[in-house]
Amino acid sequence: MHGTNILAEANRQITICNACRYCENLCAVFPAMEQRRVFSDDSLDYLANLCHNCGACYEACQYIPPHDFAVNVPKVLAELRSESYARYAWPHGLAPLFRRNGLVVALTAAVAVAFFIGGFVALGDATVLFAAQTGPGAFYRLMPHEVMVLLFGGVFAFAILALAMSVRSFWHAIGGGPLTMSDIRDAGRAAATLHYLDGGGGGCLNEEARPDDRRFFHHCTFYGFVLCFASTSLATVLHNGFGWHAPYSWYNPVVLLGIIGGLGLLIGPLGLLRAKENHDPGLSDARARGMEVGFLVMLWLTSATGLLLLVLRATPMMGVLLALHLGVVFALFLTFPYGKFVHGFYRSTALVRFAQEKRTPVTVSDNAESQRNRR
Numbered sequence: 493m494h495g496t497n498i499l500a501e502a503n504r505q506i507t508i509c510n511a512c513r514y515c516e517n518l519c520a521v522f523p524a525m526e527q528r529r530v531f532s533d534d535s536l537d538y539l540a541n542l543c544h545n546c547g548a549c550y551e552a553c554q555y556i557p558p559h560d561f562a563v564n565v566p567k568v569l570a571e572l573r574s575e576s577y578a579r580y581a582w583p584h585g586l587a588p589l590f591r592r593n594g595l596v597v598a599l600t601a602a603v604a605v606a607f608f609i610g611g612f613v614a615l616g617d618a619t620v621l622f623a624a625q626t627g628p629g630a631f632y633r634l635m636p637h638e639v640m641v642l643l644f645g646g647v648f649a650f651a652i653l654a655l656a657m658s659v660r661s662f663w664h665a666i667g668g669g670p671l672t673m674s675d676i677r678d679a680g681r682a683a684a685t686l687h688y689l690d691g692g693g694g695g696c697l698n699e700e701a702r703p704d705d706r707r708f709f710h711h712c713t714f715y716g717f718v719l720c721f722a723s724t725s726l727a728t729v730l731h732n733g734f735g736w737h738a739p740y741s742w743y744n745p746v747v748l749l750g751i752i753g754g755l756g757l758l759i760g761p762l763g764l765l766r767a768k769e770n771h772d773p774g775l776s777d778a779r780a781r782g783m784e785v786g787f788l789v790m791l792w793l794t795s796a797t798g799l800l801l802l803v804l805r806a807t808p809m810m811g812v813l814l815a816l817h818l819g820v821v822f823a824l825f826l827t828f829p830y831g832k833f834v835h836g837f838y839r840s841t842a843l844v845r846f847a848q849e850k851r852t853p854v855t856v857s858d859n860a861e862s863q864r865n866r867r
């Protein structure tokens with residue numbers, strides 16, 4: 493017995509694949525599958541989080557519909573992946589936030605922006621929103637630095653805790669053992685280069701079965717986010733360690749990192765949204781669309797409002813733009829553990845487990861244990 497209908501269907505299809513094995517060179521899913529003779533719910537979650545939904549196995553498969561076997565591995569693993577995010581969510585009472593996630597994210601952003609506009613007015617007066625503020629500490633004339641630190645420090649700490657607890661459950665469920673540096677290095681390299689997105693060399697396939705630019709736009713998004721995060725972290729060090737208060741000059745490394753990262757976050761999410769439009773809907777999880785689009789739009793808005801704030805920070809627009817930017821970033825942090833952001837953590841965790849299994853293959857007794865868990 494499996495926990496859900498999707499798990500049961502994934503088990504049916506993966507069992508067919510495990511007999512066929514035609515796709516064994518396409519990605520990490522098939523070698524991981526081939527180490528198993530039976531598939532517990534946890535091992536199916538593991539396989540689902542190794543899959544990049546590139547579509548290559550669907551193109552290669554002789555058992556896709558209308559064949560009676562009706563194999564569609566990208567779709568069933570996409571559906572299972574979305575389901576797995578809620579299964580390991582911490583605290584589990586917040587797992588329903590993964591449902592109708594686009595709406596949850598949009599509402600959170602709207603409330604957060606209203607909260608910051610209201611906060612600026614409450615802490616100063618209504619005119620402060622439309623008055624030009626310049627020089628060091630200009631941002632903190634709208635909201636004191638201590639209040640910002642309390643708000644963002646609190647929401648960031650919660651997001652880290654929730655993500656860590658979720659990943660910990662997933663890691664234990666998929667049988668993760670003691671880590672070695674080579675496991676982390678292997679998984680880190682595969683995650684940083686999206687090694688398994690290339691479908692065995694053919695590339696990620698769009699509706700016309702041509703390689704698309706998904707890897708490039710994913711890199712823009714991921715590394716753009718990393719650079720923006722580095723910019724914020726450096727600003728924290730400069731503020732607390734050296735007493736240098738934002739806004740900073742154009743040539744300050746905080747601003748340069750923010751500009752380069754911000755451009756990545758402008759280009760990447762737009763490209764991924766376009767790739768999503770071109771991707772065959774028959775290979776995706778239709779119910780996850782709101783979550784995926786909502787996350788990309790939030791990343792784009794974070795960058796767009798941040799760059800606009802940089803350009804217009806010496807004008808009367810600064811107050812409204814700061815409220816918009818802080819509201820979007822606050823909502824993004826708050827919804828991190830209950831939206832598409834988690835996919836990077838689960839995929840990386842699955843890749844570490846895959847590196848472990850390459851080093852120490854799953855044994856006959858592990859398979860017997862899986863069988864026992866399944867009953």
Ligand code: SF4
Binds near residue numbers: 553554
């Ligand atoms: S996807 Fe199709 S061709 Fe590939 S291993 Fe599975 S059953 Fe075989």
Ligand code: SF4
Binds near residue numbers: 518542545547548691
């Ligand atoms: S990564 Fe691509 S080839 Fe591998 S299972 Fe997923 S869709 Fe199929």
